[in-house]
Amino acid sequence: MNDWEHRITELEIQTALQADLIDSLNTIVADMQQTLDLQQEQLRLLYRRMQDKNADEGNAYSLRDEIPPHY
Template structure:
């Protein structure tokens, strides 16, 4: 195998590796985008739940004994 063939073989191998690397980066980027969308959704849901929750100290603490049915 002459030197030109060795260079061509190495170049082809590098091109194949670069192609696989590009595919892996694209797949990882898609995962990151999906995860960020999930994080954004969870943050919106958390904010919504916090808005629904009563303010601390606004409602007195109630014991479960206070909620016993009348026949007890």
């Protein structure tokens, strides 16, 4: 019976370690989702500002306007 107890104990340890790993990964994924949401909102804001700027000037957006002066 001692062998069974040892195997059960090992399985319990593995389960506990796996649960800890899952919790850590869950936290990381949640943090990454928050970061992604923030970046998407910032991109939306920049896009709106760009659209507003072009609407105020009456010009359509063109990539030629973004060419650096040294080209």
